[in-house]
Amino acid sequence: MAITRYSGNRMTGLSSDTKPTSNLITGSMFQETNTDDLYLWDGDSWNVVAGASAQVSFLDEDNFSSDSATAVASQQSIKAYVASQVPGSQNVFSTLAVSGQDNVVADAATDTLTLVAGSNMTITTTAGSDTITFAASGGTQNLFQTIAVSGQSDVVADSSTDTLTLAGGSNITLTTNASTDTVTIAASSSSATVTVTDNEATNENNLITFVADAATSTGAHGLEMDGDLHYNPSTGTVTSTVFAGALTGNATTATTLATARTIGGTSFDGSAAIVPATITVADTTDTTAFVALFNSATGDLAPKTDAGITYNAGTGTLTATAFVGPITGDVTGNASGTAATVTGAAQTAITSVGTLTGLDLTSGDKTIFATVGNNTLTVGASNTTVNIAGDLTVGGDATTFNTATVSVEDPLMILASNNNAADAVDIGFYGLYDTSGSLDLYSGLFRDANDSGKWKLFKDLQAAPTTTVNTSGTGYAVGTLVANIEGNVTGSAGTATGLAGSATVLATARTISASGDITWTSASFNGSANVTSVAAITADVIINADVKSDAAIAYSKLAALTDGNILVGNGSNVPTSVNPSGDIDITNAGVFSIASGVIVDADVNASAAIAYSKLAALADGNILVGNVSNVATSVNPSGDIDVTNAGVFSIASDVVVNADIKSDAAIVDTKLATISTADKVAGGAIQIDSGTDGTGITIAATDKFLIDDGGTTKYVNASQVLTYTSGSGASESFAIAMAVAL
Numbered sequence: 001m002a003i004t005r006y007s008g009n010r011m012t013g014l015s016s017d018t019k020p021t022s023n024l025i026t027g028s029m030f031q032e033t034n035t036d037d038l039y040l041w042d043g044d045s046w047n048v049v050a051g052a053s054a055q056v057s058f059l060d061e062d063n064f065s066s067d068s069a070t071a072v073a074s075q076q077s078i079k080a081y082v083a084s085q086v087p088g089s090q091n092v093f094s095t096l097a098v099s100g101q102d103n104v105v106a107d108a109a110t111d112t113l114t115l116v117a118g119s120n121m122t123i124t125t126t127a128g129s130d131t132i133t134f135a136a137s138g139g140t141q142n143l144f145q146t147i148a149v150s151g152q153s154d155v156v157a158d159s160s161t162d163t164l165t166l167a168g169g170s171n172i173t174l175t176t177n178a179s180t181d182t183v184t185i186a187a188s189s190s191s192a193t194v195t196v197t198d199n200e201a202t203n204e205n206n207l208i209t210f211v212a213d214a215a216t217s218t219g220a221h222g223l224e225m226d227g228d229l230h231y232n233p234s235t236g237t238v239t240s241t242v243f244a245g246a247l248t249g250n251a252t253t254a255t256t257l258a259t260a261r262t263i264g265g266t267s268f269d270g271s272a273a274i275v276p277a278t279i280t281v282a283d284t285t286d287t288t289a290f291v292a293l294f295n296s297a298t299g300d301l302a303p304k305t306d307a308g309i310t311y312n313a314g315t316g317t318l319t320a321t322a323f324v325g326p327i328t329g330d331v332t333g334n335a336s337g338t339a340a341t342v343t344g345a346a347q348t349a350i351t352s353v354g355t356l357t358g359l360d361l362t363s364g365d366k367t368i369f370a371t372v373g374n375n376t377l378t379v380g381a382s383n384t385t386v387n388i389a390g391d392l393t394v395g396g397d398a399t400t401f402n403t404a405t406v407s408v409e410d411p412l413m414i415l416a417s418n419n420n421a422a423d424a425v426d427i428g429f430y431g432l433y434d435t436s437g438s439l440d441l442y443s444g445l446f447r448d449a450n451d452s453g454k455w456k457l458f459k460d461l462q463a464a465p466t467t468t469v470n471t472s473g474t475g476y477a478v479g480t481l482v483a484n485i486e487g488n489v490t491g492s493a494g495t496a497t498g499l500a501g502s503a504t505v506l507a508t509a510r511t512i513s514a515s516g517d518i519t520w521t522s523a524s525f526n527g528s529a530n531v532t533s534v535a536a537i538t539a540d541v542i543i544n545a546d547v548k549s550d551a552a553i554a555y556s557k558l559a560a561l562t563d564g565n566i567l568v569g570n571g572s573n574v575p576t577s578v579n580p581s582g583d584i585d586i587t588n589a590g591v592f593s594i595a596s597g598v599i600v601d602a603d604v605n606a607s608a609a610i611a612y613s614k615l616a617a618l619a620d621g622n623i624l625v626g627n628v629s630n631v632a633t634s635v636n637p638s639g640d641i642d643v644t645n646a647g648v649f650s651i652a653s654d655v656v657v658n659a660d661i662k663s664d665a666a667i668v669d670t671k672l673a674t675i676s677t678a679d680k681v682a683g684g685a686i687q688i689d690s691g692t693d694g695t696g697i698t699i700a701a702t703d704k705f706l707i708d709d710g711g712t713t714k715y716v717n718a719s720q721v722l723t724y725t726s727g728s729g730a731s732e733s734f735a736i737a738m739a740v741a742l
Contacts, residue, residue, distance in 0.1 A: 009024060009025055009027070009028035009029070009041075010028070010029050010031075011028070011029065011030045011031070012030070012031045012032075012033055013030065013031075013032065013033070014032060014033060014034050015032045015034055015035050015037070019039065019046050024041050025041075025129070026041060026042060026043040027040065027041065028040070028041040029041075030046060032051075035051060036051045037050070037051030038050035038051055042068075059073055059077065060073075060076060060077050061073070061077050062076075062077050062080035064077070094106045096113070115132065121134065121135070122134075122135050145157045147164065150197065151197070166183060166185075168185075172185060172186070173185075173186050199233045200233050201233060201234055202233050202234060203232065203233075203234035203235070204232065204233070204234070205230040205231070205232055205239070206230055206231050206232070206233065207225040207226070207227065207229065207230050208225065208226075208229050208230060208231055208238070209223045209224065209225055210223070210224060210225070210226075210229075211223065211224075212224040228240060228241045254270065255270070255271070256269045256270045256271045257269045257270045263276050264276020264278045264279055264280075265278050275300040275301075275302075279303075284313050285313050285314065286313055287312050287313065287314045287315075288310055288312065289310065289311045289312070289313055290305035290306070290307070290309070290310055290311075291305065291306075291309050291310070291311055291318075292304070292305065293305060293306055293309075308320060308321045309321075415427050415428070415429075423449050423453070424449055424467075425449060425467040425468060426446045426447060426448055426449050426465070426467065426468045426469050427446060427447040427449075428444055428445050428446025428447055428455075428469070429444050429445060429446075430442050430443060430444025430445075430446070430461075430464075430465055430469075431443055431444060432464070439462065440462070440464075441459070441460050441461065441462060441475065442460075442461045442462075442463070442464055442465065443458060443459040443460065443461070443479060444457075444458060444465070444469070445457050445458075445479075446458070446465070446469050448469070448471070449468065450468070451471075456469075456471075456478070457478065457479035457480075457481055458471070458476060458477065458478060458479050459477050459478075459479040459480075460475040460476065460477045461473050461474075461475055461476045462474045462475040504527070504528075505526050505527045505528050506525075506526045506527045508526070509524045509525060509526035510524070510525055510526070511523070511524055511525065512525055512531075514535065516538070516541075517537060517538050517541040517542075517546075518535050518536070518537060518538070519535070519536050519538060520533050520534070520535040520536070521533055561577050562577055562579070563588050564579060564580075564586065564587060564588050565577040565578060565579050566578060566579075566580060566586065582595075583595050583598040618634050619634055619636070620645050621636060621637075621643065621644060621645050622634045622635060622636050623635060623636075623637060623643065639652070640652050640655040640656075699718050700718065701717060701718050701719035701722070702717055702718070702719070703717065703718040704716065704717060704718070705717075705718065705721060
């Protein structure tokens with residue numbers, strides 16, 4: 001079959017197919033579909049790694065240093081390697097910097113870097129090989145638009161398809177290689193002179209040429225360069241790993257100073273470190289200066305700095321991450337720690353407070369945030385509880401509770417507490433609702449100061465009440481009260497609906513009667529006394545639905561049922577008294593009896609499991625066998641097999657013949673008697689390979705071999721075979737065969 005390729009350099013084919021060896025990446029796989037062997041390309045050859053032919057080796061390397069393409073890693077080494085590669089155990093780039101662009105910073109361990117293709121650019125990802133391919137998707141830009149050569153005219157690309165042609169000059173040959181996309185420029189012959197230009201300003205490291213392996217100072221020699229030997233025209237610096245011979249000028253590094261110098265009162269020639277006795281400092285004006293620090297209060301100490309503490313000479317500000325101890329003066333930023341007291345007449349510079357575990361004010365009246373004005377003062381964060389131990393007095397025109405639940409311990413709330421000089425405001429409460437979704441309505445209960453202090457229930461008022469409820473306002477209506485009223489109701493109501501709590505008599509006497517299935521008529525009733533009447537059920541009106549499901553009507557109330565009869569539905573579905581007949585009969589005591597000779601096979605349940613003791617007697621040792629009339633008959637077994645009353649079957653002696661033995665019975669040889677009769681075992685039936693391996697023993701002269709002596713199987717000693725093979729009667733081929741056999 002043809003080799004089939006899949007994505008990710010996976011191939012399938014037959015073992016007879018020639019596996020490819022070119023255009024492959026290390027790790028390519030080839031599976032033989034007829035053998036299930038799996039091969040892996042290690043860069044040089046195919047190696048079977050799974051299947052019947054696989055010889056898998058295991059490596060226990062935590063760092064996978066051998067990079068084997070055929071060995072299988074152990075569980076422990078895989079676990080260790082993965083642990084070293086996951087985020088947190090390896091170094092990863094948290095910041096990607098592009099020159100001239102903003103840095104891309106990972107904000108979290110799970111942050112994702114997204115690559116976006118710009119103009120005329122496509123980005124292609126391949127999950128199987130973990131690669132990202134950037135390619136130009138088109139565009140009309142000119143590549144190598146301008147090539148400048150010092151002292152020469154610029155070469156400019158006139159279009160995106162323009163071609164740059166390289167031409168070899170005198171003694172220069174150009175060689176191109178299309179397969180490697182390279183151009184080789186080489187000198188084709190020696191030259192006596194080389195044209196050079198003066199370069200005194202470019203800040204670059206230029207390699208210095210020198211004659212290669214020259215035995216003489218004249219003649220044709222090759223030029224060479226060393227990456228460690230170069231010259232910078234801008235600085236005039238020659239750099240090499242080693243300089244030999246006398247040098248003048250200043251050296252970048254030296255073992256000691258030619259002339260010792262005094263630093264801070266201590267002589268210093270560079271041969272050893274010193275600790276200056278004094279240090280000369282200057283007054284700084286830097287806005288960011290670092291404070292000198294020392295590890296001890298005394299001793300020969302090297303000064304140190306810490307980025308966490310700086311000083312601004314322009315503002316006189318000392319900045320640190322934390323301060324411990326008393327602080328005098330203004331503090332900018334957050335103050336933390338255990339300091340409990342801020343001194344000063346007025347702390348106007350404290351603009352915010354982080355977290356206060358407690359605020360203790362001295363006795364007397366105090367004002368907090370007197371200049372808050374129209375701003376909002378928030379006490380307590382969301383989902384926190386603010387406790388006020390003493391009394392709380394709230395001034396102002398409005399107090400708003402923006403809470404889901406308001407719980408008041410006071411059993412009696414006082415409203416209009418300042419209404420002690422006149423009776424000009426209404427007292428009560430109201431609520432807001434909206435039945436249409438577009439119109440606010442108000443409903444409540446209030447004491448109307450303009451109506452003799454009557455309490456009123458109202459609804460549908462379209463304007464919120466102020467100090468009074470406008471009973472003439474738009475939508476105002478009397479509300480409905482649903483309640484049980486106790487006590488006397490006085491007054492004159494135009495119309496009363498519902499039930500009164502109590503009444504003495506009816507204004508008009510009434511007669512109460514009933515008709516239909518029940519008939520009943522009372523005397524005239526006005527409520528001053530009880531009246532009685534007899535109710536009767538109308539004839540022929542009771543139906544099934546009228547009888548309660550658990551009425552338990554006594555049988556004696558049914559019509560007469562003849563002795564021994566039962567109720568059976570007739571063809572019109574009406575219960576009818578009948579006398580049972582046929583296979584079953586019943587007495588008036590409810591005893592059923594089966595008539596004789598009526599049970600047939602269909603009447604017996606398939607799982608009836610009738611006990612054997614209920615069958616007719618079966619003679620000792622007999623069995624049930626169907627006779628010629630297909631009727632089970634008791635017979636005593638005879639012939640080759642017999643059975644006891646315990647169900648033990650036995651084969652009679654001398655009755656088994658060859659035909660009784662199954663062709664593949666596979667009777668084990670331990671159950672056979674020793675075969676001593678001649679010609680009962682054919683030579684082809686002897687299987688030597690299954691015997692005990694004796695290839696490692698030494699044959700002795702008394703060891704025996706089987707031979708066919710004129711049709712009779714006999715044994716001979718090894719010494720007899722040796723005598724025969726060395727005599728004149730044995731052929732060369734027989735001797736060779738016996739030598740091989742022995």
